[in-house]
Every structure is written in C-alpha cells, then in structure tokens.
Amino acid sequence: MQALRLFQGTNQLALLVVLLGISFSATVVSAAESASIKMGKQLYEENCIFCHQESGIGQVGVAPSLTNKELLSTATDKFLIETIRDGRDGTSMLAFNILGTSGVQAIVAYLRSYETLPNRAAEVDKQPDAFGDPRLGKQWYEQICSTCHGMAGEGYEAGGSGTAIGKSGFLSKASDGFIRETTKRGRSNTPMYGFQGPTAGLADLGDREIDDIIVYLRSLQTHLPTVE
Numbered sequence: 001m002q003a004l005r006l007f008q009g010t011n012q013l014a015l016l017v018v019l020l021g022i023s024f025s026a027t028v029v030s031a032a033e034s035a036s037i038k039m040g041k042q043l044y045e046e047n048c049i050f051c052h053q054e055s056g057i058g059q060v061g062v063a064p065s066l067t068n069k070e071l072l073s074t075a076t077d078k079f080l081i082e083t084i085r086d087g088r089d090g091t092s093m094l095a096f097n098i099l100g101t102s103g104v105q106a107i108v109a110y111l112r113s114y115e116t117l118p119n120r121a122a123e124v125d126k127q128p129d130a131f132g133d134p135r136l137g138k139q140w141y142e143q144i145c146s147t148c149h150g151m152a153g154e155g156y157e158a159g160g161s162g163t164a165i166g167k168s169g170f171l172s173k174a175s176d177g178f179i180r181e182t183t184k185r186g187r188s189n190t191p192m193y194g195f196q197g198p199t200a201g202l203a204d205l206g207d208r209e210i211d212d213i214i215v216y217l218r219s220l221q222t223h224l225p226t227v228e
C-alpha cells in the first residue's frame with residue numbers, strides 16, 4: 001500500500017516536471033518567434049513599406065497587399081520566400097537576396113502575424129495541375145482578365161490594377177492550385193474579386209474555364225521573351 005502511494009507520488013512529480021518543461025519550452029519558442037517578427041517588422045519598414053505600404057495593405061497599381069487574408073491562407077512560405085529573395089523580373093519587385101535567408105524568413109514571420117484565416121497553403125499547392133484548352137483560355141483571359149492584368153499578363157506596366165500574372169517572375173513560383181484558388185475566391189479589399197460562386201464579381205466561371213485560363217497563362221510563359 002505504502003509502496004503504491006510512493007509510486008503515485010513519484011508519478012505526480014514526474015508529471016509536474018514534464019508539464020513545467022512543456023510550458024518552459026513553449027515560452028522559449030514564442031520568445032524566439034516574437035523576436036523574429038520584430039526583426040521582420042523592422043526589415044519590412046526599411047525595405048518594403050515604400051511600395052507595399054503600412055501594415056502591408058498595398059497600393060492599387062503600385063504593389064499588391066501582402067497582409068491580405070486570402071493571400072496568406074493560400075501562399076506557401078516557399079512562394080513568399082522565393083518571391084522576396086528573387087523578386088519578379090520585369091516588374092518593380094526587385095530581388096532582396098541581400099537580406100539573407102534569416103532576414104527574408106523574419107519578414108515572412110512578420111507577414112504571417114497578420115494571418116486570420118486557416119492556412120490551406122499545403123493543400124492548395126498539392127492540387128492537380130490544370131488541364132484545359134489554351135485557345136479557350138485566351139478568349140476568357142482577354143475578355144475578363146486583361147483589363148486589369150494587361151493583354152499579355154504584363155501587369156501594372158499595362159496601366160491596370162493587377163499584377164504581372166503572365167510573366168515568369170510570378171508563373172515560375174506559383175502552383176496551378178494557387179492560381180486556381182486566387183481566381184475562384186479573389187482577394188478581399190482589392191479589385192481582385194472572386195470569379196466563382198454566389199459572391200463572384202464580374203463573371204461566374206466554371207472549374208473548366210478557370211483551368212483553360214491557367215493553361216493559357218502557362219503557355220505565355222514559354223512564348224514571351226524572357227529578356228527584360
């Protein structure tokens with residue numbers, strides 16, 4: 001009996017030690033995380049705020065929002081890191097490899113601190129590649145998307161509000177799932193409305209039409225001259 005009580009006592013002690021350990025390491029992790037967010041905020045304010053604005057809200061026709069909730073829930077860290085590190089050729093989004101891996105990661109941690117929707121990036125990235133008809137895609141694109149994104153997807157340069165979705169700087173980093181989800185749901189508080197379902201803005205497109213557009217955009221990547 002006594003042995004059993006002693007055993008229970010030891011067990012509780014062990015449990016207490018384990019619990020203390022867990023809460024200690026949780027504090028250490030969140031302290032490291034908030035240090036990284038703080039560093040990211042500072043780097044953001046030094047390097048990005050001029051175009052992407054305070055709190056990353058963006059500026060129509062100049063730079064997209066980086067704290068938009070749909071963007072953060074569908075973009076992988078890899079997409080964000082590579083975009084910041086390598087920039088987007090032929091746009092004013094320069095390469096920031098000078099900030100180093102830890103600097104770029106800190107900025108991503110800072111941007112992630114604005115995340116409000118569940119993160120679906122991994123699932124979106126794993127979606128199957130688009131399968132469709134580029135000739136039909138060209139028609140949809142020119143009728144619906146080109147007003148904002150430019151006739152050949154050249155973006156702001158064409159005078160519209162949308163980014164350069166026909167250029168390799170975007171296409172080489174974005175998965176078909178990411179393009180598909182963005183086209184379907186859009187991005188709140190920007191001119192990029194969703195193009196599917198009851199909340200669709202300018203047009204309500206089916207899955208097949210959206211895939212046609214993606215296949216068309218991919219064909220632009222190979223036909224557009226890459227020399228900028």
Ligand code: HEC
Nearest residue numbers: 047048051062063064083084088091092093096155163164
């Ligand atoms: C001179 C203006 C300028 C500066 C400075 C700038 N950007 Fe950009 N950024 C842009 C433009 C323009 C685009 C869109 C390019 C296009 O048309 O594809 C962009 C796109 C992006 C995207 C892709 C967003 C999306 O919706 O897919 C990310 C991420 C990004 N910038 C992060 C940064 C970060 C982080 C910094 C600072 C280290 C920074 N940018 C500095 C102009 C700028």
Ligand code: HEC
Nearest residue numbers: 058064065144145148161162163179182183190191192195
């Ligand atoms: C009324 C203007 C408008 C129209 C029409 C429009 N877009 Fe956009 N789109 C935007 C804007 C603006 C953004 C960037 C959001 C921001 O500024 O934060 C964007 C962003 C995107 C992105 C993400 C690009 C990136 O840099 O991450 C994709 C993909 C996209 N649009 C696809 C489409 C497709 C496909 C169509 C046609 C079916 C379309 N858009 C029609 C304005 C438009």
